[in-house]
Amino acid sequence: MASIADILAEHKGREGPLLPILHDVQKLFGYISEDAMREIASALNLTRAEVYGVVSFYHDFRKEAEARPVLKLCRAEACKARGVEALVPIADSQSRIKVEAIYCLGLCAVGPSAMVGDTVHARLDSAKFKTLLEAM
Numbered sequence: 001m002a003s004i005a006d007i008l009a010e011h012k013g014r015e016g017p018l019l020p021i022l023h024d025v026q027k028l029f030g031y032i033s034e035d036a037m038r039e040i041a042s043a044l045n046l047t048r049a050e051v052y053g054v055v056s057f058y059h060d061f062r063k064e065a066e067a068r069p070v071l072k073l074c075r076a077e078a079c080k081a082r083g084v085e086a087l088v089p090i091a092d093s094q095s096r097i098k099v100e101a102i103y104c105l106g107l108c109a110v111g112p113s114a115m116v117g118d119t120v121h122a123r124l125d126s127a128k129f130k131t132l133l134e135a136m
């Protein structure tokens with residue numbers, strides 16, 4: 001089992017390690033706790049405020065655990081033009097999954113698009129979207 005110390009050791013000596021460390025910590029624990037921020041700050045010779053500022057700035061970083069699985073649904077212009085707004089009521093009608101808005105996954109030509117974990121889903125229509133939600 002990896003730990004924050006393992007992650008810090010893995011990135012030791014790298015230039016600009018804060019963001020990769022934060023990504024790895026969130027991937028391991030699902031969020032970045034106050035204790036983790038304190039440990040990271042100490043290891044990188046940063047203040048806790050500097051680490052907290054980065055965690056707070058980027059919406060992808062969580063400061064608390066999310067019990068529900070998370071689906072990120074692209075709500076940017078190209079996906080809007082391709083019909084993502086028709087999927088929003090479907091997302092809103094359930095509470096088992098946390099659906100977050102995201103603004104462009106780089107799949108604009110094949111939207112509407114969504115992301116679950118590291119997997120992207122494209123060309124979503126109502127049927128595909130319901131199937132995706134049910135599979136989560």
Ligand code: FES
Pocket residue numbers: 074075076077078079080103104105106107108109111112113
């Ligand atoms: S606008 Fe949705 S993937 Fe780019």
